[in-house]
Amino acid sequence: MIRVAIIGASGYTGSESIRLLLGHCEAEVSYLTALPEECGPAEKVFPQFRGRCGLDIEPLDLDKLSESSDVALCCLPHKVSMGFVPKLLASGVKVVDFSADYRLKDAAVYERFYAVEHTDRENLAKAAFGLCELFRDQIRGVNLVANPGCYPTGAALAAVPALKAGLARPDMVIVNSVTGASGAGKNPSAKFHFPNMNENLFAYGVGTHRHMPEIEQILTSAAGRGVSVLFQPHVGPFDRGILSTVYMEPAKDVKPRELLDLYRDFYAGEPFVQVCDGPPLLKDVATTNYCHVFPTAVKGRIVAFSAIDNLVKGAAGQAIQNMNIIFGLDETLGLR
Amino acid sequence: MIRVAIIGASGYTGSESIRLLLGHCEAEVSYLTALPEECGPAEKVFPQFRGRCGLDIEPLDLDKLSESSDVALCCLPHKVSMGFVPKLLASGVKVVDFSADYRLKDAAVYERFYAVEHTDRENLAKAAFGLCELFRDQIRGVNLVANPGCYPTGAALAAVPALKAGLARPDMVIVNSVTGASGAGKNPSAKFHFPNMNENLFAYGVGTHRHMPEIEQILTSAAGRGVSVLFQPHVGPFDRGILSTVYMEPAKDVKPRELLDLYRDFYAGEPFVQVCDGPPLLKDVATTNYCHVFPTAVKGRIVAFSAIDNLVKGAAGQAIQNMNIIFGLDETLGLR
Amino acid sequence: MIRVAIIGASGYTGSESIRLLLGHCEAEVSYLTALPEECGPAEKVFPQFRGRCGLDIEPLDLDKLSESSDVALCCLPHKVSMGFVPKLLASGVKVVDFSADYRLKDAAVYERFYAVEHTDRENLAKAAFGLCELFRDQIRGVNLVANPGCYPTGAALAAVPALKAGLARPDMVIVNSVTGASGAGKNPSAKFHFPNMNENLFAYGVGTHRHMPEIEQILTSAAGRGVSVLFQPHVGPFDRGILSTVYMEPAKDVKPRELLDLYRDFYAGEPFVQVCDGPPLLKDVATTNYCHVFPTAVKGRIVAFSAIDNLVKGAAGQAIQNMNIIFGLDETLGLR
Amino acid sequence: MIRVAIIGASGYTGSESIRLLLGHCEAEVSYLTALPEECGPAEKVFPQFRGRCGLDIEPLDLDKLSESSDVALCCLPHKVSMGFVPKLLASGVKVVDFSADYRLKDAAVYERFYAVEHTDRENLAKAAFGLCELFRDQIRGVNLVANPGCYPTGAALAAVPALKAGLARPDMVIVNSVTGASGAGKNPSAKFHFPNMNENLFAYGVGTHRHMPEIEQILTSAAGRGVSVLFQPHVGPFDRGILSTVYMEPAKDVKPRELLDLYRDFYAGEPFVQVCDGPPLLKDVATTNYCHVFPTAVKGRIVAFSAIDNLVKGAAGQAIQNMNIIFGLDETLGLR
16 A cells, blocks of 8 residues: 655645545555644544544654655645655655646746745756656656646646647647636635625636646647747636636648547547547536547637546646556556 | 615625615615725725716715715624614614614623623614514604514514414424525635535524524514524525525414415515415525515424525615615615 | 517516516516417516516517507517517517527528528618617617627627727637526526536537627627637536637737727726726626626737626617617616 | 446436446446437446446346346336336346335335335335445345435434434424435426526425435334424535434433434444534535434424435445445445
């Protein structure tokens, strides 16, 4: 059994990690940590785990981590994570980090978008980018994986095949996404107060969302040349999921059938990416690690859709998929 | 035109009052006040009023109130309201008060449930209880009306006809209610954070809800003898409305048909209470001042259902209905 | 009082028309018609109108229409409407038609998208296109107004100012919209079955939606030259509203501030279009006739957002606005 | 591996059974059947199983059932099931039946509530009633288990400890329940059309719901004497779950603490029933096989709350729990 610590377990990605690991046959939750004020028996902090998880959530103790665990899922916030990851690694566990701190290879871009100095460039250089379907070979056996952002996961899985094949032009990819409200995290705010968010829908982060450079980095890597992305997120009145509608300009005339064949080939054998016959439904992927994709051509544009669960394929599920890859397990364990 | 001030306008009952008054042909919003930190142009505080309401929300100034307004809808919180209502009355306006401060005729009961001394017993004694259908005669022309609580309005309209007719026994009335999340008010909290409240439903205030004595007071007044009420509120994943299911023990054998006839007679001519042929749907009354009621007899019990919008018939709508009665206007103005 | 008939009153746009007219001080519902199997007292067909509307819904009788009404809101389906509108006009009433039958000025385009011959080209030629803010002068006093589609209303109000000013290039406008489920109409189907639609979101009508040519017609008219539109609709888990995110390529370098000023000038004095300081919230316009718009420039693209209620500004509300214009009334009556 | 057939797999309980079995380490789906018009690859019928379930859903063939499977989860409708169960048993598989056909021990009661003759009294007499926590000993090793109804499961788990201990009087137990809309099944209807059901809540089946006699049967069995139940179901705007609020009259004075201790003792060691410290939240049990219970005493009444997921503990989950018991497996397999 792989013994899994969850660092910063008191939020949504922490509880989702616990939920998924309860169904994993070759891994188990071994250690849970949070800030002192959020500690206590896991089944008090998360009543949904009453009778299912007997552990306490405790303040982080690196010795205890070292003894109890083989790997840490690090669910700490952006900017905070890079202060802890070096210590986690030093205590001998492997780390899958959920924050943005090890995702952007260019520290200058990180520093511009996160307005803080990057304090762990050494590990940044070593970290694998954990979008499993695209970078699987670089993930196997590493000590540190940067788990991708939720929006970048959905956007990249929709856009990469067309870009990599040279069918789409790199100069302007428009990514229009709608996320569920769990994407906002667990802290209450006026925008996400139920009577405000219910029956509502709105755009945010216009031109400024931090996932924009992350999407550009992935697409650029796939296309082999600089890709410019206009990313516009929205949030809607539902718990889970991200639906991305990606508009690309074709490099040459392309038929819907060709695109479908290209995507089917590209994702052949991928357990978690399913190429559909029509636009995907968010509800079909909710609570799962699956991504449903559909590409087509309309009025001289390529339009590609993807649906994922932001907390699973967009966070805890992909982290466990990364963990499975790191340890050479069947990649689908705990995620079927 | 009746000129209407809204005191404490920055919450949900304030904005609902503005919304309804925009459609009132013989009344208009004349003055809006709130705590200094919640002031500003009404259309900034409430973007839904962009282009619809040109007023500013300002800190309360009693002289300005006196000059600008004929009546004040006082949307201040419980315990706070009784500190202001005497001043509002002294400035010459009539007052419809949304808080609980003038509802419970027995100040000792108030003090037990609200854990504070009642500091305005003089006006408490004079205030009319504004459940229009039951106490209309006492409302006409008064200076101060205590607008009823949302749950008591729904519960009373369902239970009173059977109790008043002596068909239901007074010793145990069970009121099981489910409210929408707007009942929690505008302040964000963990319970009402969208990802927590959505797809959720739960009971609260078990045995302790402050509307229990208010319901008992109304039912006792209607029955002419002490009525004991077990009131259990719940909250569900929708914005508006309260569905109450009231279980009563019959004083004698009673047929469904008799009950229906009794309720139809009782509410004949009432514009806002409709006796239905089956269980009412919450959505049919949402955003309106209507109450849909259905009584029947099942397995030796009387079961009576009512549906209201908690923000309209349960708050702002009934306040305007009270205002219409006070000023001798057509009671339905602005509320059709 | 303007006497208003509603033809085909048994659906969502019919009931929404009744709701709005109940609050109109200078117009009243005079006659309601539907297919025989959907007739009956309005308050039985729509329990939300219990005690509010005493009319029966009856099979259409042209003589009765002629006697009872000054204007007909025709809520019949596409293709059906053009069989009735000539008769309605012949009976002497003015008509605001909700269907697509009189919207597309080029009958050939209509026939291609609706796969049926247009049988009333005479009135098609005469009909005014009722997007009030853009074509007000052509609406005054006419006998027949084609009420615009819901998506075209939102898309056009977001895109027109930039196109008309020559700031946006006409060759490719991408309109990404999300509608609430009421847009699907009242007939149950698997897709809109609550357990399927709830917590869901998906695209549909990829490349084939019938509102695409209507949007192109309006934008072309505004730009003064052919505009090509890629329109992609989605549906989300909420009742009301359409949020449109419109991506345009600028004809020249343009600053966010310029766009905001342009839109503010363009809509100055328009009661129902409000230019906001940031992305509009769907909930702020729900149940109202208002459109909230916000234009900006991001990464070399113009992005313009609009929010409307699909049943109000996108249907019944705009129809009443058109009716007010036709009869020379204050355009905002019944719609504040 | 236990090989599991699902008979009538095309509905919500069928897909929920597949979902849960995908995570079961010692059982696997072996055969799926449905009416011919609902057959096809499982991943076409249920797109949520794309890449997760390679089976076809086929018309029932008893030979194939016999060869492929050890047990059948029979998800056929009431009245239909009893025509098939004898054949399923004859083909050598064990059966967990989801319908009501084998639940009511008194065939006359069945025939009154379901208005049809019971055609398989032989198996009715032999069937175990599968409310695992109450009747576990009778389930082990049997060939046929009647899986309980969703409402009866929640109601019984809330009421039984007090009744069995003689703390609650048997003459009147009021069960007030609210279910999510998935309880209505997969067939579209006007009531459950999204724009009608969303933001709605209503009572139904007043005095007539078929789960009333089933609840009475369980409670009578637990109390050891006749228990009379007034059961009032409601449906609310969410997918999953049943919250039951049970009102009982105490047989003697009882303190909240006593009740809590009694329930804790009663359910000690039960993996799936958790006695909470306050009213349970529906969301805490959604998608799980857990039941959260909270009993207390208020104003001279016992009030007991329970929350379950209607599709899991109320259907597919409990069926798998029953299957685990029948085959002597760890009862929690696939259900943690």
